[in-house]
Amino acid sequence: MKSNLHFILFLLIPILSFSQTPISKKIYLDSLWNETTEANHKYYRITKSYNLNQDSYTVSDYYKSGVLQMAGTSKTKDYLSKEGQFIFYYENGNKRSIANYVNSRPSGKQFDWYENGQIKSEIEYLENQNGSISEISVNQFWNTENVQKVIDGNGDYEYSDDRQHENGKIKNGFHDGIWKGYNKNLNWSYTEIYENGKFISGVSIDSSNTEHPYDVIESKPKPKKGIEHFYGYIGKTFNTPKVQGLKGKIYITFVVDANGKIIEPKILRDIGYGTGLEAIRVLTSYGNWIPGQQRGINVRVLYSIPITIQSRY
Known part of the structure; x- marks a missing residue:
């Protein structure tokens, strides 16, 4: 009986070890980061140890070329729930930004660079008492000529990415006065008024030249x-x-x-x-x-x- 027991344990051990071997999952993403087919993808995502039940998962996004686009940790494996530090990269390999997330929301300081490796900005996501993001403070900003335009929260700020562009004054870290911008994807422009960081009002003009006054910048469906x-x-x-x-x-x-x-x-x-x-x-x-x-x-x-x-x- 004793020798049989040892034999059974010997069989179980390698089976158990094999079942716990980490397996990664790869999905393909389009330009809007929606899941798509391999033939139509612009990015792809690797989730490590997808087959295991864990508190967090290492997630990496890549450009279609195979260059790393993002690296971080997700609390879930079936969709991205950002937690902790994330690092983003341009396709030339240079660092784009470093940011921290709590429950998929940016938290604390974020550092950004231009595609040539030059420092761009230091901004800070400030939380209110219930833990949600209440304000974004612009602490430092350098333009494309490497001239610092915002120093310790005061100066002229200009923001641009793949979707939008905007510019205006920064006072004590926050928007102040008249700000102008436009949405590149949807082809509409806007003008907004701020006072000591508080949004007062705005008017957008859509692609058909129709004006849309608003008193809230964004509302969810x-x-x-x-x-x-x-x-x-x-x-x-x-x-x-x-x-x-x-x-x-x-x-x-x-x-x-x-x-x-x-x-x-x-x-x-x-x-x-x-x-x-x-x-x-x-x-x-x-x-x-x-x-x-x-x-x-x-x-x-x-x-x-x-x-x-x-x-x-």
């Missing part, structure tokens, strides 16, 4: 009858499979378009038995939302939700 009604609808309408002991979470993303319609639902993870397709059916059967806005103009917004399933059978 929301169900017309409220978020509680939305979740209640999902709970009442979702047909849970009659499978004994079935439970878990479905992760799904969708877009609320500029008209408030739910489109492009995508299953990130389901628990089988058609639960992902049922989630899509329920979502797309729900009525329209109040669309999200940026600077008074309706925009598409990507939304993600988990749906918890527990069979009663």
